[in-house]
Amino acid sequence: MxxxxxxxxxxxxxxxxxxxxxxxxxxxxxxxxxxxxxxxxxxxxxxxxxxxxxxxxxxxxxxxxxxxxxxxxxxxxxxxxxxxxxxxxxxxxxxxxxxxxxxxxxxxxxxxxxxxxxxxxxxxxxxxxxxxxxxxxxxxxxxxxxxxxxxxxxxLELPINESYEMSQEIEQYIQQNIYFPDKLQIRSIADQFQISANYFGAFFKKRYSKSYKVYIDDIRIKLVEERLASNRYTMKQIVEELGFNDESHLTNFYKKKRNITPSSYKRTKNSA
Incomplete structure (x- = not known):
């Protein structure tokens, strides 16, 4: 049987x-x-x-x-x-x-x-x-x-199903709001997709093998470097466009991630 x-x-x-x-x-x-x-x-x-x-x-x-x-x-x-x-x-x-x-x-x-x-x-x-x-x-x-x-x-606010579609929607939301830090706060994005903040953090790390914060920081670093390398943007313009508080905030953020200052990166690119 x-x-x-x-x-x-x-x-x-x-x-x-x-x-x-x-x-x-x-x-x-x-x-x-x-x-x-x-x-x-x-x-x-x-x-x-x-x-x-x-x-x-x-x-x-x-x-x-x-x-x-x-x-x-x-x-x-x-x-x-x-x-x-x-x-x-x-x-x-x-x-x-x-x-x-x-x-x-x-x-x-x-x-x-x-x-x-x-x-x-x-x-x-x-x-x-x-x-x-x-x-x-x-x-x-x-x-x-x-x-x-x-x-x-x-x-526990844990959904049984995790959809691939939700991942795509989250990625689109991030790309659309990458210039607006307030909209990228975990609480804001969790509210946007009607899930708990705790679940969103766990879901994101499992889906992308990195924390949400690291994911966002990586995108912002890439955008900063693109603008530094182009020579068309001043530090003030980069600060305003990407939502940093001031030039000091941008410098400290970049140095923490890359161990060099934005100006040092820019000189390296210009001399290449």
Missing amino acids: NLSFESQKIKHKQKLELNKTAFDFALVFISEGTLVSKGNNLKFSKENLLFLNKDFETLETKKDTTAFVLYFSNSYFKDLHFIQQNFRLSHNPIDIFNSKTLLNKSLSLKKENKKLIERVISLIQQYEREDTAESIFIFHQIMSLFALVENILKD
Whole structure:
């Protein structure tokens, strides 16, 4: 039989290797101890939830660790979709397992949420009927878990999906407003795209492999150097165009990034 759902309890010295099972996803609740992913040196602590797909590294349990694992195949959520609408979920659970927001991260739980999850998992663990994979009762319990997860993500202002389109829109916004520093403040840009400032910072660093500040500074440095090399701009004009407070502000900014002054850069270009 090709099972679409299964539960497991793992303890010390056991490994969790989803890619060696017949399942596509695993929801993990760490009751005690720590799970470690040696491949990318990540640690996940107790009272956290993990959402694993086939791309996730093997997890190992550390001393005195207990974790509850619910395994799913794609078909589990498709076969019972006719009752899923009763839960009014914004996303199919498959979207959550594949979410880049949750990639290589665990979801920390508040006390009240932890108790609810422990209660649901306990019910599932005690349910030992042969037709567990087809049980409507079990499916209701699992959907209640994902409804809770959606509420947690909403409270944290973390979107489940990170769109490529949003990256393009952010890049366009930056290019259009690079001459207006006030519009490039994290709070301003987060408000513009209706996301939290904390999430925007994390999203940007993961997407571009550098912080938002470094990204903006790199663009401004490039613009300053283009104008210095052209010999058509005075320092005062560069200050006014790029929104620096004064020439001293521009000099200090440039020297901090390049370890030379703007005038030294300009002389180097002129002598080349």
